[in-house]
Amino acid sequence: MMTSKFSSINPEKQERILNAALKEFAQKGYENASTNEIVKSAGISKGLLFHYFKNKKELYLYLYNYFADVMVQEFFNELDLSERDIFERMKTLMILKSKLMAKHPEVFDFIVAASMETAEEVKEILNNTKTELIQASYSRLFENIDMTMFREGVDIQRTINIIMWTLQGFSNQELEKAKKLNKGHHDFDEAFKEAEVYIDMMKKAFYKSV
Secondary structure, three states, rough: OOEEEEEHHOHHHHHHHHHHHHEEEEEEEEOOOOOHHHHHHHOOOOHHHHHHHOOOOHHHHHHHHHHHHHHHHHHHOOOOOOOHHHHHHHHHHHHHHHHHHOHHHHHHHHHHHOOOOOOHEEEEEEEEHHHHHHHHHHHHHHOOOOOEEOOOOOOHHHHHHHHHHHHHHHHHHHHHHHHHHHHOOOOHHHHHHHHHHHHHHHHHHHHHOO
């Protein structure tokens, strides 16, 4: 695999290539991104880039997987899983997400752009990767929650599905808004306030008493 060659090169050069590719893909999307611009910005030759990645598609997918992993890892390092109230955990999730967005705006622009990508060459692979990533993240997110807080007779597994689908649907709606406004990240503060309203509604519906 070409990318193993890439992971063995010096970290500073790696970072230059990743950042140059990140900027180019985030700003122009998959089809319009130019590998000429990427190599110019990274200060390497085109031959060298294609020594590490066989083509633009391989570079793009490597980039997506790499940064998605970095974000997920950073996210779970910060998330306090000792908080066993599922809804408090959800609120922390929202706050953490906004902190990460502020810290890594270009990464978020790229990931948002990738989730709206329409290029046939990468669209299906991206969707499958995203689905796997979401499922793996959610299973960790709902680990070790306090079941005693739920009302008697509540079907907990289905309730968790409702919470998960609501948040996922909400995220998708926000992405659609960003897409219509044609910018990577719009004002997510409003969105987080709105998400809290949904979280509180679900809390009232499923918990014994709030």
